[in-house]
Amino acid sequence: MPSLHLLQNLPAPGPEEHFEEILKRPGVRLERIVSDGQVSPPGFWYQQNYDEWVVVLQGAGHLEYDNGNIDILAPGDAVLIPAGRRHRVAYTEPRTVWLALHFDAPDSAPQLA
Amino acid sequence: MPSLHLLQNLPAPGPEEHFEEILKRPGVRLERIVSDGQVSPPGFWYQQNYDEWVVVLQGAGHLEYDNGNIDILAPGDAVLIPAGRRHRVAYTEPRTVWLALHFDAPDSAPQLA
Numbered sequence: 152m153p154s155l156h157l158l159q160n161l162p163a164p165g166p167e168e169h170f171e172e173i174l175k176r177p178g179v180r181l182e183r184i185v186s187d188g189q190v191s192p193p194g195f196w197y198q199q200n201y202d203e204w205v206v207v208l209q210g211a212g213h214l215e216y217d218n219g220n221i222d223i224l225a226p227g228d229a230v231l232i233p234a235g236r237r238h239r240v241a242y243t244e245p246r247t248v249w250l251a252l253h254f255d256a257p258d259s260a261p262q263l264a
Numbered sequence: 265m266p267s268l269h270l271l272q273n274l275p276a277p278g279p280e281e282h283f284e285e286i287l288k289r290p291g292v293r294l295e296r297i298v299s300d301g302q303v304s305p306p307g308f309w310y311q312q313n314y315d316e317w318v319v320v321l322q323g324a325g326h327l328e329y330d331n332g333n334i335d336i337l338a339p340g341d342a343v344l345i346p347a348g349r350r351h352r353v354a355y356t357e358p359r360t361v362w363l364a365l366h367f368d369a370p371d372s373a374p375q376l377a
Contacts (some may be wrong), residue, residue, distance in 0.1 A: 154335050154337070154341060154342065154343040155339060155341070155342045155343070156341050156342075157341070157342055157363065158339065158340030159340065173342075174317060174344065176291060176292065176315075176367050177290075177291045178290045178291030178292055179292045181317070181363075181365070191282055199357040202289075204286075204294070206270065206272030206288060206321075206363070207316075207320075208321065208339075208340055209340070217323065220301055222267050224267070225323075226271065226323070227269060227270040227272065227321055227361070228267060228268070228269050228270070229267065229268045229270055229286075230267040230268070231268075231287065248340070250319070250363075252292075252294070252365075254289050254292075
């Protein structure tokens with residue numbers, strides 16, 4: 152089967168994070184993100200229309216929310232970021248690998264037959 | 265945010281694997297599987313109607329296919345098992361943790377608006 156080694160042959164560290172789509176299906180898009188110390192600009196907030204679920208596979212990352220809460224994510228730690236929730240990446244360790252599941256449809260959408 | 269520590273507080277090893285649904289959305293279901301040496305019975309093959317994507321987070325697992333191929337999965341290794349592909353779990357290390365994405369809809373299904 153076509154296998155993928157998510158922790159091997161990582162793209163070289165650079166000024167930007169690396170985003171790579173792994174697969175896309177109706178309702179969902181799976182992405183690998185490789186971070187090397189990048190953080191969101193001060194005062195910048197992501198605010199997405201749809202839920203996102205992320206898990207750290209390697210390294211560490213801190214997600215900050217606009218209520219001041221911070222999620223400190225180590226390998227195996229996952230968080231669901233609900234649609235509309237303002238958040239930013241406050242910290243990443245070099246060679247941090249995330250998996251992100253982007254749900255393209257709201258939770259209330261009808262199940263596909 | 266509600267966070268989940270996929271590698272902590274694992275269920276105690278027992279005779280059966282542990283399956284836990286993490287979330288379910290239109291088109292996709294995300295599951296954590298904890299294996300402790302369990303394998304598929306000899307001669308048993310899984311054959312699913314829809315694609316499944318799995319990644320090993322911890323431990324190791326071997327997936328065998330009916331053409332004799334074996335995928336040896338270490339942490340970070342992922343594989344897409346296409347619908348209809350006969351496969352079985354040929355080996356698992358104690359305390360192996362998998363993430364499985366089950367796609368409830370065929371790849372050709374229309375994208376949700």
